[in-house]
Amino acid sequence: MIDLRSDTVTQPTEAMRLAMSRAEVGDDVYGDDPTVNSLQDMAAEMFGFESALFTASGTQANLLALMAHCERGDEYLCGQQAHNYKFEGGGAAVLGSIQPQPLTNQLDGTIALADIEAAIKPDDIHFARTRLLSLENTIGGKVLPQTYLANAQALAFQRGLKIHLDGARVANAAVAQGIGIADIAGHFD
Structure with missing residues (x-):
């Protein structure tokens, strides 16, 4: 069962943990993390805004x-x-x-x-x-x-x-x- 009471209680599944461990990473301070950049772009599109911030x-x-x-x-x-x-x-x-x-x-x-x-x-x-x-x-x-x-x-x-x-x-x-x-x-x- 997924606990949706809060973003602080939801636990990742094994597949989520695996995806996180395999995610391409970079320095987010310089905007060089492709996974964070992709997430922000996806969120901006979903929400209808020009940009988003993780x-x-x-x-x-x-x-x-x-x-x-x-x-x-x-x-x-x-x-x-x-x-x-x-x-x-x-x-x-x-x-x-x-x-x-x-x-x-x-x-x-x-x-x-x-x-x-x-x-x-x-x-x-x-x-x-x-x-x-x-x-x-x-x-x-x-x-x-x-x-x-x-x-x-x-x-x-x-x-x-x-x-x-x-x-x-x-x-x-x-x-x-x-x-x-x-x-x-x-x-x-």
Whole structure:
């Protein structure tokens, strides 16, 4: 049985271990690792982006994305149940000096658009500047509908926010909806 609770508990099969031991390798610092380069190219194509970056974990990927979209002292909006808020050791706050603003996840996993709108801070030096909306798909085993993602993206863009996808289980969301990963990722920066 494959354990899909987290990227940190899944164990490789013997065939995976064999493939890893036989993989062509090079110096990734100089961009000379053909296996990593191939993986990044494949991921970029699957997600519909011009490039991708291999990270060692979903936690690292989320932290890099949050820090790329926010500056020190900024804030990001996310669900109360979001991994990058609840389970990732406070990395955004500790390492990025980024303030999370958790909002209530509805029973279907979404965050009410009215709640998102109400949480965006005014342009005032007394507040952390709201810079980013972070959504997770799937969240708590629930798939966020494409119409919701389109509406959340429109709201974020209208308010000058970037939008981040914690996509550790995005392949599950794509399969459940019978669509490509790029169809989901297209709603995110």
